[in-house]
Amino acid sequence: MxxxxxxxxxxxxxxxxxxxxxxxxxxxxxxxxxxxxxxxxxxxxxxxxxxxxxxxxxxxxxxxxxxxxxxxxxxxxxxxxxxxxxxxxxxxxxxxxxxxxQLKNLEMNHGFIQLVKNKNGRNFDAFLKRDNEEKATEKRHYAKLAYRLLNKVLNLVPSEMQLDNLSLRMDDMGRKVVLHLNDLRLENHQLQSEIQVKTNTLVQHWKISGFADPRAKKADLKFFSGDTTKIQVPYIDERFGLKSSFDNIHIKLDKLEMESGELHIDGFTSIENFTLNHPKIAKKDVVIANARFDYRFLLGRDFISIDSTSSAQLNHIKVKPFAEYNTEEDTIYRLKVAIPKMNAQDFITSLPKGLFTNFEGMETEGNFDYQLDFAYNKNKPDDLIFDSKLNKENLRITKYGAANLAKLNGEFTYRAIENGVEQRPILVGAANPNYTPLDQISPYLEKAVLTSEDPSFFHHRGFINEAFKQSIVKNIRTRKFARGASTISMQLVKNVFLTREKTLSRKLEEILLVYILENNRIASKSRMLEVYFNVIEWGPNVYGIGEASQFYFQKRPSDLTLTECLYLASIVPKPKKFMWQFDDQGNQKPYAVKNQRFIKNLMLRRALITEQDTTGQSVPVYISGRARSFLKLKTLVDSTAADSLRFDPDEFDF
Structure with a gap:
């Protein structure tokens, strides 16, 4: 046995x-x-x-x-x-x-992958269809799903590789891009590659080099130009009109591991001399000299996040970000941004060139730090959290840039800009006969405009937090910029110091300039309001309340009635379209009357006016000034012609 x-x-x-x-x-x-x-x-x-x-x-x-x-x-x-x-x-x-x-090595030569979209459709659509067997109601485990997918991708990357004469081609309705891989070698974890790039608008030579170990899930790669030019990003210039380029990109992956049911992805990405050009961003090139993002992504069963140990740097500006998408109970989006204490002048000089042109040349003293806390619950949108705090330490401006905010306190010449063209000069000062000091403007107009445009103007510091929150909620719900939160301070800065172009640059400059104006008490609230009334547009080529009161009513601003003031307040948002409020008889349309009644009732409720103020004010608005020529009125000739066509039996003898 x-x-x-x-x-x-x-x-x-x-x-x-x-x-x-x-x-x-x-x-x-x-x-x-x-x-x-x-x-x-x-x-x-x-x-x-x-x-x-x-x-x-x-x-x-x-x-x-x-x-x-x-x-x-x-x-x-x-x-x-x-x-x-x-x-x-x-x-x-x-x-x-x-x-x-896992692939150990790979040799591939003489071939191409081609993605084509034309009038007949796309040649890759069949591979984008969803798996019908996937249970739509099954909740995803974000960490496991991402780790499984990343593992599959990395396992398909061989530890040794030799690729020759291969191309990635793309043709999107005639917008063609060819990335031709002349040579790629991955040996002993060292990667070297040369790529020729050709589009309808450019021909370039790129290089990639560095360390790559797909089995250990680590990489340290640098992407740069093979000649003396900057790398231009292809396709997006033709597709979206966005021109972008850079000197080099450095990408490093230090860690990709599952720990206690969470996926950790650590590394950094940096870029040098990144340049953007698009009419929606700014009028000129936007240049970021140096930017770096040291990231730590965390994924769990119910969340995807950028951990708070991550850091981002834009020139000298250092930022500690935290962002999270969480579906554990409700769908919640969180964002926290912290700028640790830094020198204010370093902040000014670190702003991207071309994006903040009005700040170029500005000099400051002191330090500051900043915190932003944002949270949005998809199922409880009204519980939105938006808390923005800036702490100053001996902060002051010693020299202004192109936007000299201090000029608000004296006499200056204002020129509106329409479609990039400067309009006639408007002198903001006593030498202008149409200039009207605040105490010579009807109190009704001041109260009506504040009620309509910015009720808390004399109390806020440039921004209305609650209005800003409601604006964010509505924009998220509608998935577009459907509502703003503009204050009189913001309108004043936009009119006096900025153009009317709808660009990201202009909006960012507006926010920063308003903050500086309001929080450094550069001009008093009364002075700001007085300048506002004397520079804003009230109609076609009509600037300031002195011109407006004559244009509409042939009056001085101090003589305006409550009804006339309500009308003027109602046209501030769209002054050039005032004529559409009136019918062909010169009477206001019902919607316009209703809007002005709404403003009046708000003023009554807030005790800005009394019932006695409204006595005798039910008379309809009558445009008597030069503005009447803009109304689409029935002429006397039209009426006579219509009368001549009427049948009068007394004119005929039967």
Whole structure:
């Protein structure tokens, strides 16, 4: 009788014999098995993706190296998606059996991947369809899903690689981009690559070099130009009109691991001399000399986040960000931004060139720090949190840039800009006969405009937090900028110091200038309001209340009635369209009357006026000044012609 030890060795011998038999079978029948796999692939591509897949020649070299020749993938009635002359790769048999397949090396040459969109559709649509078997109601585990996908991608990146004469082509309705890979080598974890880029508008030579270890999930790569020019980002200039370029990008991945059910992704990305140009951003090139993002992404069962240990740097400005998307109970978006204590002058000089032109040349003293706390619950939008705080330390401006805010306190010349063209000069001062001091403007007008435009003007510091919150909520709900939160301070800065262009640059400058104006008490509230009344547009080529009161009513601003003031307040948002409030008889339309009644009732409720003030004020608005020529009135000739067409039986003798 065999002992336990003998039985164990006998078992090992049987297992070894079976493995040898299996490996022998695999070796002798490997080419047949490969052909069978390819036939299944051909069938799957045809049935599931309506594509023709073919390999002219396929064979094994040894037991774990596969060589394929002339691969072609062509969607039905569409352009070829993939064509490669030769692919050679190897893998581990053990990994093949365990299902964790990792490519050991890869050689590929003479081929292309081609993405085409034309009037007939896209040649890659079939591969974008969703899996119908996926349960839509099943909650995703973000960490596991991301880790599984990233692992699959990294496992397909071989540890050794040699690619020659390969191209990635894209044709989007005639907008063509070709990335031609002349040579790529990955040996001993060192990556070197040369890429020729060609579009309808440029030809460039790019290089990629650095460290890459897909098995250890680490990389340290630099992307830069192969000649003396900056790298220009292709396609987006033709597609979106956005021109962008940079000197180099540095990308490093230090960690990609699952720990206690959470996925940690650590590393950094930096860019030098990043340049943007788009009419919606700014009038000129926006240049960021140096930017860096040291990131730590955390993914769990119910959340995706940028951890608070991450940091971002824009020139000398350092930022500590935290962002999270959480679905544990409700769908919640969180954002926290902190700028640690820094020198104010370093902040001014670090602002991107071209984005804050009015701040160029500004000089400051002192320090500051800043915190932003934002949270939005998709199911409870009214509970939005928006808390913005700036703490100052001996902060003051010693020299202004292009926007000299101090000029508000004296006499100056104002020129409105329409479509980039300067309008006639308006002198803001006593030498202008139309200039009207605040105490010579009807109190009704001041109260009506404040009620309509900015009720808390004399109490806020440039921004109304609650209005800002409501604006954010509405814009998120509608998924567009459907509502602003503009105060009189913001309108004043926009009119006096900025253009009317609708750009990101102009809006950012407006916010910063308003903050500086209001929080450094550069001008009093009364002075700001007085300048506001004397520079804003009240109609076509009508600037200031002195011109407006004559243009509409042939009066001085001090003589305006409550009804006339309510009318003037109602046209401030759209002064050039005032004529559409009136019908062909010169009477205000019902919606305009209703709007002015609403403003009046608000003034009554807030005790800004009394019932006695409204006595005798029910008379309709009558435009008597030059503005009447802008109304679309029925003329006397029209009335006479209409009367002549009427049938009068007394004119005829029967």
């Amino acid at each position: 065999r002992t336990k030890k003998q039985k164990f060795f006998l078992f090992l011998k049987i297992v070894a014999a079976l493995l040898a038999l299996l490996l022998g079978g695999l070796y002798f029948f490997r080419d047949s098995l490969l052909q069978q796999v390819l036939r299944k692939a051909e069938t799957k591509f045809e049935q599931e993706y309506n594509c023709q897949f073919s390999v002219k020649q396929a064979n094994f070299n040894g037991l774990s190296e596969v060589e394929l020749h002339n691969l072609i993938l062509v969607p039905k009635n569409a352009d070829t998606l993939l064509a490669v002359r030769k692919i050679k790769t190897s893998y581990s048999l053990f990994e093949l059996f365990t299902g964790d397949l």
